[in-house]
Amino acid sequence: MGDPARLAKLDLDNPEQSKRAWYMSRFANRFLALEGSGILVLDSEFRIVEISDMLCAMFDCLREEVISLGLEEWLDRLRIEPPPFTKTQLLGNAFRDRSWTWKSKDKRYAMMLDGEVLEDEGRQIGAFVIFRDVSNLIALEEQIRQSDRLKTIGQIAAGTAHEIRNPLTAMKGFMQLLNKTLSERGMGREQEYISIVLSEIERVNELVGEFLLLSKPREAKRMLVKASTVIQEILPMIRNEALLHNVIVKHYPRSDLLPIVADKELLKQVFLNLGKNAIEAMHGGGTLTIRECCYPDQPDKLAVEIQDTGAGIPADVVEKVFEPFYTTKQQGTGLGLSVCQRIVHDLGGRIVFATDEGGTTFTVWLPYS
Numbered sequence: 001m002g003d004p005a006r007l008a009k010l011d012l013d014n015p016e017q018s019k020r021a022w023y024m025s026r027f028a029n030r031f032l033a034l035e036g037s038g039i040l041v042l043d044s045e046f047r048i049v050e051i052s053d054m055l056c057a058m059f060d061c062l063r064e065e066v067i068s069l070g071l072e073e074w075l076d077r078l079r080i081e082p083p084p085f086t087k088t089q090l091l092g093n094a095f096r097d098r099s100w101t102w103k104s105k106d107k108r109y110a111m112m113l114d115g116e117v118l119e120d121e122g123r124q125i126g127a128f129v130i131f132r133d134v135s136n137l138i139a140l141e142e143q144i145r146q147s148d149r150l151k152t153i154g155q156i157a158a159g160t161a162h163e164i165r166n167p168l169t170a171m172k173g174f175m176q177l178l179n180k181t182l183s184e185r186g187m188g189r190e191q192e193y194i195s196i197v198l199s200e201i202e203r204v205n206e207l208v209g210e211f212l213l214l215s216k217p218r219e220a221k222r223m224l225v226k227a228s229t230v231i232q233e234i235l236p237m238i239r240n241e242a243l244l245h246n247v248i249v250k251h252y253p254r255s256d257l258l259p260i261v262a263d264k265e266l267l268k269q270v271f272l273n274l275g276k277n278a279i280e281a282m283h284g285g286g287t288l289t290i291r292e293c294c295y296p297d298q299p300d301k302l303a304v305e306i307q308d309t310g311a312g313i314p315a316d317v318v319e320k321v322f323e324p325f326y327t328t329k330q331q332g333t334g335l336g337l338s339v340c341q342r343i344v345h346d347l348g349g350r351i352v353f354a355t356d357e358g359g360t361t362f363t364v365w366l367p368y369s
């Protein structure tokens with residue numbers, strides 16, 4: 001940088017050095033682009049002496065046309081509101097991390113700008129402005145905020161859930177008493193109302209239970225259990241649900257497989273949730289298949305596969321299914337899979353799924369020992 005006459009002289013005197021300078025400028029441009037940075041260099045009269053490729057691409061201009069333009073003229077030509085910076089700002093104090101966002105025809109830019117006037121013995125010899133692309137960073141921050149939000153919702157839910165549970169228990173108790181009285185007096189129709197209230201209370205209770213499980217899983221009671229036993233015990237519930245949805249249930253138990261150490265009640269919840277999801281995915285009927293397997297290439301794990309013949313999970317939904325409160329169902333809570341994942345993770349296992357238009361298979365991997 002600096003005196004152009006000196007630079008020209010340098011070229012003649014030392015071709016080797018000017019070749020190096022040429023390489024350096026090419027590489028510098030490339031490095032800056034990779035870093036998501038752009039640079040603008042101005043001379044003592046605030047005319048542009050260098051502009052990097054990234055800025056030319058962003059502002060859709062040609063380097064040759066921009067070089068030696070005055071800063072203000074260039075900014076005017078860009079016709080961007082608000083401008084990334086002004087000459088006055090640059091002449092003031094050096095700025096660091098000045099944020100600037102801009103939406104071009106086809107892209108949204110989030111930038112951080114550093115600018116500074118260079119001085120030599122109290123005389124202005126030029127200035128530079130560096131543009132850093134922070135779009136990715138901002139997206140990442142948004143993700144973190146989102147997961148923080150979910151955590152907070154979980155905590156609030158847990159607190160509220162307790163407060164809801166207590167009055168529910170009282171309501172349930174009194175309803176049962178009332179039911180008895182009504183039955184003694186032979187009031188059949190009123191008894192029906194009570195049974196509706198009781199089943200609704202049960203629904204709220206289950207929902208609250210899921211909330212609690214999500215935010216603070218209860219103390220697990222671990223013991224040796226066989227997957228086939230666990231599934232056998234929930235099968236009546238699953239068959240019942242399947243009947244309502246015109247779904248055929250096939251279960252292939254493998255009593256020869258070794259037991260695993262787990263909390264039986266929590267495991268039941270996992271298979272029940274997955275079974276329910278599978279049934280709900282098959283509008284107009286289908287087949288639910290539950291398999292227990294141990295694959296030779298993964299001998300230390302048990303696999304339980306829950307397969308449906310539904311329409312599959314759409315691509316835009318796939319990433320979100322395990323998110324708490326994510327649901328595509330009118331009556332859904334979006335907590336089923338989060339709860340399943342939490343329980344299975346606590347056992348050192350994992351849940352994976354494969355899906356296409358022919359249906360979805362959720363596989364629960366659980367380690368032996």
Ligand SMILES: Nc1ncnc2c1ncn2[C@@H]1O[C@H](COP(=O)(O)OP(=O)(O)O)[C@@H](O)[C@H]1O
Nearest residue numbers: 277278281321327328329332333334335336337
């Ligand atoms: N077997 C499946 N087939 C298709 N979509 C599914 C399946 N299991 C889960 N999903 C999708 O994942 C979402 C989240 O499931 P879940 O956490 O159990 O909550 P909910 O069942 O209350 O919606 C569902 O709303 C559904 O869109």
Ligand SMILES: [Mg+2]
Nearest residue numbers: 273277336337
């Ligand atoms: Mg569900």
